[in-house]
Amino acid sequence: xxxxxxxxxxxxxxxxxxxxxxxxxxxxxxxxxxxxxxxxxxxxxxxxxxxxxxxxxxxxxxxxxxxxxxxxxxxxxxxxxxxxxxxxxxxxxxxxxxxxxxxxxxxxxxxxxxxxxxxxxxxxxxxxxxxxxxxxxxxxxxxxxxxxxxxxxxxxxxxxxxxxxxxxxxxxxxxxxxxxxxxxxxxxxxxxxxxxxxxxxxxxxxxxxxxxxxxxxxxxxxxxxxxxxxxxxxxxxxxxxxxxxxxxxxxxxxxxx
Numbered sequence: 589x590x591x592x593x594x595x596x597x598x599x600x601x602x603x604x605x606x607x608x609x610x611x612x613x614x615x616x617x618x619x620x621x622x623x624x625x626x627x628x629x630x631x632x633x634x635x636x637x638x639x640x641x642x643x644x645x646x647x648x649x650x651x652x653x654x655x656x657x658x659x660x661x662x663x664x665x666x667x668x669x670x671x672x673x674x675x676x677x678x679x680x681x682x683x684x685x686x687x688x689x690x691x692x693x694x695x696x697x698x699x700x701x702x703x704x705x706x707x708x709x710x711x712x713x714x715x716x717x718x719x720x721x722x723x724x725x726x727x728x729x730x731x732x733x734x735x736x737x738x739x740x741x742x743x744x745x746x747x748x749x750x751x752x753x754x755x756x757x758x759x760x761x762x763x764x765x766x767x768x769x770x771x772x773x774x775x776x777x778x779x780x781x782x783x784x785x786x787x788x789x790x791x792x793x794x795x796x797x798x799x800x801x802x803x804x805x806x807x808x809x810x811x812x813x814x815x816x817x818x819x820x821x822x823x824x825x826x827x828x829x830x831x832x833x834x835x836x837x838x839x840x841x842x843x844x845x
Contacts, residue, residue, distance in 0.1 A: 623836040626696035633698035640684050647683035659716050662791040671728040682787030693723035695732040709804045710758045717793030792844040795837040798830050
């Protein structure tokens with residue numbers, strides 16, 4: 589009975605916090621407001637750049653910085669059309685001089701890309717456009733707020749379950765992470781692939797570059813972990829899904845050119 593009460597409480601919290609995303613239309617668990625997400629992201633962004641500055645890891649390559657800014661400016665212009673509230677975001681992009689193969693965009697448009705992914709993969713402008721389009725799509729689709737909300741729900745669920753069960757259930761957290769968090773993260777990644785591809789196409793970046801990009805990423809990272817334990821779709825599945833979108837995206841790209 590106690591476990592049934594836990595399930596009922598979690599389902600009730602999920603129903604209260606669910607709302608349709610204005611871009612994708614998908615129902616999301618949203619327990620964190622946009623203002624809260626942006627404030628938290630702005631603080632984390634400032635801290636990240638401050639630490640990079642102290643380590644001398646903020647890129648001073650004017651040509652590279654201008655290149656990245658030129659690409660992201662085109663994407664931001666289209667993002668404001670895709671999701672009008674983003675017109676009020678304080679957009680910003682930094683180039684961090686570290687070897688990691690990574691890029692990201694926080695809620696509110698705080699972005700970064702690492703020199704490692706640009707240099708190691710010898711990325712073209714179209715490929716950088718695809719990477720940053722994907723990352724911006726995460727922000728437009730509210731995935732940051734969704735992740736924060738799921739973390740709150742899981743933490744609250746564990747605490748509530750421990751009280752009702754009369755014992756510590758935190759040992760179940762890794763199981764809950766695999767059962768709940770990772771599948772949704774893969775869904776978010778696939779969603780960002782689709783809308784990021786469209787965003788980049790509208791900005792005039794070749795959709796076919798997304799396939800080339802993930803082929804390079806696959807070659808650079810090897811087989812990686814099994815898809816079941818990965819927050820990203822398996823490279824082969826991802827490339828197959830991107831190829832399936834080409835008939836829809838190429839006309840958008842051709843028109844934007």
